Amino acid sequence: MTDVPMVHADHIVKSYGSHQVLKDVSVTVNRGEVACLIGPSGSGKSTFLRCINHLESINGGRLSVDGELMGYRQRGEKLYEMSPAEVSRQRADIGMVFQSFNLFPHMTVLENIIEAPTQVKGIKKAAAVATAMELLDRVGLAHKAKAYPSHLSGGQQQRVAIARALAMSPKLMLFDEPTSALDPELVGEVLDVMKGLARSGMTMIVVTHEIGFAREVGDSLFFMDGGVIVESGDPREVLTSPKHERTQSFLSKVL
Amino acid sequence: MDPATEPIKAVKLRHPVRTAFAVVIVLLVALFVWDAATREAYQWPLVGQYLLDRRISQAAGVTLALTVLAMILAIVMGLVLAVMRLSDNPVLKAVSWFYLWLFRGTPVYVQLVFWGLLGTIYRSVTIGIPFTSVEFFTVSPFSAIDLFWLAVLGLAFNEAAYMAEIVRGGILSVPRGQDEAARALGMSWRQTMLRIVVPQSMRVIIPPTGNEVISMLKTTSLVTALGFSLELYARTRAISAQIYATVPLLIVASIWYLLVTSILMVGQYYLERYYGRGVAPQRAPENDPDVADAAGVDPTTGLSGDEIEAVAPPKREHQ
Numbered sequence: 031m032t033d034v035p036m037v038h039a040d041h042i043v044k045s046y047g048s049h050q051v052l053k054d055v056s057v058t059v060n061r062g063e064v065a066c067l068i069g070p071s072g073s074g075k076s077t078f079l080r081c082i083n084h085l086e087s088i089n090g091g092r093l094s095v096d097g098e099l100m101g102y103r104q105r106g107e108k109l110y111e112m113s114p115a116e117v118s119r120q121r122a123d124i125g126m127v128f129q130s131f132n133l134f135p136h137m138t139v140l141e142n143i144i145e146a147p148t149q150v151k152g153i154k155k156a157a158a159v160a161t162a163m164e165l166l167d168r169v170g171l172a173h174k175a176k177a178y179p180s181h182l183s184g185g186q187q188q189r190v191a192i193a194r195a196l197a198m199s200p201k202l203m204l205f206d207e208p209t210s211a212l213d214p215e216l217v218g219e220v221l222d223v224m225k226g227l228a229r230s231g232m233t234m235i236v237v238t239h240e241i242g243f244a245r246e247v248g249d250s251l252f253f254m255d256g257g258v259i260v261e262s263g264d265p266r267e268v269l270t271s272p273k274h275e276r277t278q279s280f281l282s283k284v285l
Numbered sequence: 286m287d288p289a290t291e292p293i294k295a296v297k298l299r300h301p302v303r304t305a306f307a308v309v310i311v312l313l314v315a316l317f318v319w320d321a322a323t324r325e326a327y328q329w330p331l332v333g334q335y336l337l338d339r340r341i342s343q344a345a346g347v348t349l350a351l352t353v354l355a356m357i358l359a360i361v362m363g364l365v366l367a368v369m370r371l372s373d374n375p376v377l378k379a380v381s382w383f384y385l386w387l388f389r390g391t392p393v394y395v396q397l398v399f400w401g402l403l404g405t406i407y408r409s410v411t412i413g414i415p416f417t418s419v420e421f422f423t424v425s426p427f428s429a430i431d432l433f434w435l436a437v438l439g440l441a442f443n444e445a446a447y448m449a450e451i452v453r454g455g456i457l458s459v460p461r462g463q464d465e466a467a468r469a470l471g472m473s474w475r476q477t478m479l480r481i482v483v484p485q486s487m488r489v490i491i492p493p494t495g496n497e498v499i500s501m502l503k504t505t506s507l508v509t510a511l512g513f514s515l516e517l518y519a520r521t522r523a524i525s526a527q528i529y530a531t532v533p534l535l536i537v538a539s540i541w542y543l544l545v546t547s548i549l550m551v552g553q554y555y556l557e558r559y560y561g562r563g564v565a566p567q568r569a570p571e572n573d574p575d576v577a578d579a580a581g582v583d584p585t586t587g588l589s590g591d592e593i594e595a596v597a598p599p600k601r602e603h604q
Contacts (some may be wrong), residue, residue, distance in 0.1 A: 083469055122471025133465035136484050146470035
């Protein structure tokens with residue numbers, strides 16, 4: 031089983047009406063790898079990320095996580111749509127962190143973190159609280175357990191959001207521009223948590239504008255533009271000597 | 286004290302026109318009160334005599350019971366109708382749309398008359414297989430229902446249509462990211478609605494619902510249409526017919542309606558405070574120095590609690 035890639039996206043197509051957002055995207059991410067997705071806005075990188083946990087359904091291609099097709103079941107040549115309950119079960123194993131944090135504002139930090147473990151996995155509250163406190167400690171926010179999200183800074187909220195995703199013990203973490211909504215001085219604390227996570231061996235796919243992060247912890251880098259992967263490879267190679275003209279012009283603007 | 290930080294001492298700006306208006310208004314009100322107090326037609330002794338009459342205070346209790354029970358039922362039905370309307374299921378959507386069309390499109394008075402006639406229209410209902418002689422049993426569905434409960438149903442079915450729209454507005458006011466975050470965590474649609482979306486929508490739902498409760502309190506005076514006569518208005522009318530005095534009993538009824546409305550408003554205040562937690566401006570936890578600059582800003586909308594209050598839908602009367 032270990033040689034099955036964690037994410038295998040094969041010729042993915044996604045369109046809204048007549049507008050094709052993803053045109054033939056193929057990406058493979060192996061277990062324990064950190065893959066970074068960069069590209070101009072509107073290039074389809076966030077959409078692709080949302081296809082991975084089936085928040086968006088794909089129109090073409092095959093997408094599997096840990097060897098299991100997302101949202102569909104294949105019997106012979108035929109594809110069958112999964113029931114919402116089955117899709118939820120698949121999503122429970124995939125953590126996602128959003129640009130705008132999306133913490134639940136009517137719950138305290140602790141309640142945010144234990145919500146899914148107790149409701150979805152049926153873990154006992156005491157056990158969930160213990161795990162939550164460990165995770166909060168890991169992101170350096172154990173003293174904020176009883177605070178409401180509105181009383182936290184953006185960087186603190188995003189660290190809580192990461193802890194909330196980790197509370198489900200995911201096998202894969204998706205990050206959708208996790209630092210784009212943050213004040214510059216708060217970016218570092220979130221990136222530090224993500225680096226720690228990468229070192230612990232978590233498989234991560236990160237849509238980001240933080241080129242430095244991609245260079246430092248990325249195992250692979252994908253440059254997307256216009257709904258296709260223009261260039262991919264080792265981040266240090268792609269970033270220092272991009273082969274494609276579009277990659278060169280994008281990097282010259284952001285570096 | 287440092288002259289730069291010394292508080293400003295200045296002569297206050299005067300508002301002569303404002304003052305003049307206030308004097309005129311106070312004078313007019315005083316005149317009206319003095320006139321009313323001495324005017325024969327108001328029959329103040331009778332007002333005093335009947336204000337605390339047992340029959341009337343009991344009727345006020347019945348009115349309050351009608352209001353509360355009808356609203357509870359209407360809120361539950363409205364929630365179900367709103368969720369049906371927002372679901373992906375076209376059948377549920379259509380049913381909800383039809384319900385709203387029917388119950389918002391006809392006057393509540395007409396509906397109440399119909400409720401009163403249901404017992405006559407459906408004298409007996411036979412359950413069996415159509416177009417055959419097979420019959421399982423026959424019931425008289427409405428003869429057994431007490432008029433009080435018929436009134437509750439009549440009021441609730443009408444109100445549910447309005448509550449459905451209020452709830453729908455509340456649900457739509459919750460940012461999409463909340464729904465996505467919950468689903469990304471593996472929560473089902475049901476869990477997402479009940480635990481994440483609906484609790485957050487309460488903040489937007491409660492102010493107009495408070496309005497609906499007060500409106501309902503007054504609508505209960507229409508249930509005579511279906512033959513129920515034990516609530517406040519019908520009771521005071523009956524008494525005034527006995528003693529040939531209309532105005533004093535209208536005043537008695539008004540005082541009771543105002544009293545009950547005031548009590549309901551206090552309840553609304555506490556409900557709003559409860560559902561505003563985590564969003565409304567709150568005192569930051571003590572000995573917590575690093576929250577100062579982030580306090581009170583909603584990450585999902587970027588608005589502070591005050592601003593959110595300001596963009597909540599305006600209160601409205603629908604009658």
